[in-house]
Every structure is written in C-alpha cells, then in structure tokens.
Amino acid sequence: MTRKSSTGVSATRSTIRDVAARAGVSASTVSRVLGGDYPVSAATRTSVMRAVRELDYVADARAKAVAGVGTPTLAFVLDDITGPSFALMAHGVEREATRLGHLSLVCSTDGDTAHELEFVEMMRAQRAAAVILVGGTADTPEYRTRTARIADSLASVGSRLVLCGRPPLNPGTPVTVIEYDNEGGAYALCAHVLAQGHQRLLFLGGRPDHTTAQGRERGYTAAHRARGLEPDPALRLHGDFTRDSGHRLMRQALSQGLEFTAVMAATDMVAAGALTALHEAGLSVPGDVSLAGYDDIPFARDLHPALTTVHVPYEELGRLAVRTALGRTPDDPDEHLLLGTHVVVRNSVATLSS
Numbered sequence: 001m002t003r004k005s006s007t008g009v010s011a012t013r014s015t016i017r018d019v020a021a022r023a024g025v026s027a028s029t030v031s032r033v034l035g036g037d038y039p040v041s042a043a044t045r046t047s048v049m050r051a052v053r054e055l056d057y058v059a060d061a062r063a064k065a066v067a068g069v070g071t072p073t074l075a076f077v078l079d080d081i082t083g084p085s086f087a088l089m090a091h092g093v094e095r096e097a098t099r100l101g102h103l104s105l106v107c108s109t110d111g112d113t114a115h116e117l118e119f120v121e122m123m124r125a126q127r128a129a130a131v132i133l134v135g136g137t138a139d140t141p142e143y144r145t146r147t148a149r150i151a152d153s154l155a156s157v158g159s160r161l162v163l164c165g166r167p168p169l170n171p172g173t174p175v176t177v178i179e180y181d182n183e184g185g186a187y188a189l190c191a192h193v194l195a196q197g198h199q200r201l202l203f204l205g206g207r208p209d210h211t212t213a214q215g216r217e218r219g220y221t222a223a224h225r226a227r228g229l230e231p232d233p234a235l236r237l238h239g240d241f242t243r244d245s246g247h248r249l250m251r252q253a254l255s256q257g258l259e260f261t262a263v264m265a266a267t268d269m270v271a272a273g274a275l276t277a278l279h280e281a282g283l284s285v286p287g288d289v290s291l292a293g294y295d296d297i298p299f300a301r302d303l304h305p306a307l308t309t310v311h312v313p314y315e316e317l318g319r320l321a322v323r324t325a326l327g328r329t330p331d332d333p334d335e336h337l338l339l340g341t342h343v344v345v346r347n348s349v350a351t352l353s354s
Helices: 016-023 027-035 042-055 061-067 084-099 113-125 141-155 182-195 211-226 243-255 268-280 298-302 314-326
Strands: 002-004 010-012 073-078 103-108 130-134 160-164 175-180 201-205 236-238 262-265 290-292 309-311 335-339 342-344
Touching: 016 027, 016 042, 027 042, 073 084, 073 113, 073 314, 084 103, 084 130, 084 314, 103 113, 113 130, 113 141, 130 141, 130 314, 141 160, 141 175, 160 314, 175 182, 175 314, 182 201, 182 211, 182 262, 182 290, 182 309, 182 342, 201 211, 201 243, 201 268, 236 243, 243 268, 262 268, 268 290, 268 298, 314 335
Parallel strands: 073 103, 073 130, 130 160, 160 175, 175 335, 201 236, 201 262, 262 290
Antiparallel strands: 002 010, 309 342
C-alpha cells in the first residue's frame, strides 16, 4: 500500500523499522511503546511517538491482535444481520463493549455452519476476549458436539464462548448461556388472547426444528391446555421468521378456508406480513380478525393497528452477554442466565362478545 506525501507524491507506507530509525531506537522498543505493555522512559516514548506522527505510521491491527496487544475484541456471530431483533442485540453488544473499552466485530453467516466455524477460528487466532453466538438452531447431537468443541478451543486461548438464545450444552462445558423466557412469553400472550374470548387461534410458526420456534409453539399449546382446550392441528402453519413467510402463510390459511378469530404470529415480522395479507383480503384488524406478534421490535407500535406482542429485552441480552463474558475466566464452569419477557397490550386484539 502507498500513502501520499505532503507534496502529493505517492510514497511507500512507513514500517515499524522506519519509525525505529527516525526515533533512534530498536524496532522492539517501538513495539513496546505502541503496545503499552512494557516500561520505557518518558524520553524514549516521546521520541517514538514523534516519529510515528511525522511518518504517519499506522500499526497493523491484525498483527497487534495476534500478539495480544491493542484494543481487545469481542465477536458477535448471527445468521442474519437484517433481522430487527438481532440488530437490537448487536446494538447492546456494541454499546457495552465500547463502554468497557473493547472493539466489537459482527459476522453474519446466513446460516452457513462452515462460515461460522471459520470466523470463530479466526477470532480464536486473534485471542478475542469472547465470541457471542446468537439465535436459535436445531438442537442436535451434532450441534452440541460442534459447539462444545468451539467452547473448549476458545477457552484454551483465554477466550469465552457465550450462547445468546441458543440451547445450553452439557454440564461442565466452559460456556455462558444467556436466554429469555421464550416459552413463558408465548404462554402469556396466548393466554391473553384466549382470555378475550377467542378459542380458535391460528399459529404462524417458524421451522419445526428451530429451538426458538419450538419454544413459542410449546407456549401456544400449553396456554390452550391450561384452559381445557386442545388446539386444532390444522391451525398450526410453519414457515420462517420473516415478513414474507407471514404473508404467504396468511394467504394460505385464507385460501384453505380455515376458521379462526385470532392469529398468533411467531415474530412481529411474521405478524406484519400477515397483517398485509389480511388487509389485501378486505379483512380488518381487530374488527374481523385479531392479531398478535412476538419480539416487540420498534415498528410494532407503528403498525395500524399497533401490535399486541411480547417484549423481549434484546438490547439488554446483548449488554449482559458482554458483561458476563468479560467478568469470567475461560476455565469457569458453565453458567445459565434467564431474562424475563412480558406481554405488551396494544390495539390489535379485540374482546369477543359472549
């Protein structure tokens, strides 16, 4: 790479040896001054920093990370960076990391396990303070084995694995698990809708093998059974957690002539797609059909009508992941923390007259 000199002519990028020659010290002394991890005299430090400014020297951040000096790093790994709930969590991670003097890096894997492993290995090589894996997954023996290996590998270099919203691992694994009451939130939401007189609730869920989707469906089922009801299997449709999935599943339910008075969507994004499909069919919410979501992402209150949903403290999850990871040593045993959720009642669920 090249840089422009003060005369505008391209020049070779300065090296640590250039800085050492200008300051009249060794290259190792320059490294000590820049790393800040070794005592040097005030005169030497002043001379080196003057040379750094004069030569416009920029240290190689990757080399500093591998050497274990410079700004400590946290890695935040998720499937889809465009998801609003993930964005809120990433915001919490970034703000808390900054407050504690750490740099946060974000990797979006698009669900590619190989990409996830490559990124984790890179963070291990750079001795990241912690790697935070976010979001539900399929809880299989392969998942547990692979993730336990990651936890052990990170711990071996002084790092910590944090699972945020992912299934816990076997006891004794050096990992921190931070979850929210996923099933409890779905139970409370469904119980609220049932209490308004609805008995046929259409459930627009996620992938059947996805742990987050499974928890929300369990809450839906348990709330029915607590009131002596058995939910109709025909009223459970599965897709993913996107707006397009909600739109497609809602159109499917209407075209099949399914009978329901309310819809419980697995996420607010799914609810947004369902709301559009209902409006396209000439149905009003909540006049004709009631609708509830899950997550309480910011735009939920701006839908028309404002969406009744479950509030998940995503930003606090991100902050807690950072604080917890940095407050423990890699050899500490597993830790499992659970945050609460609560129903936010707005205008999208109507009370049926008896």
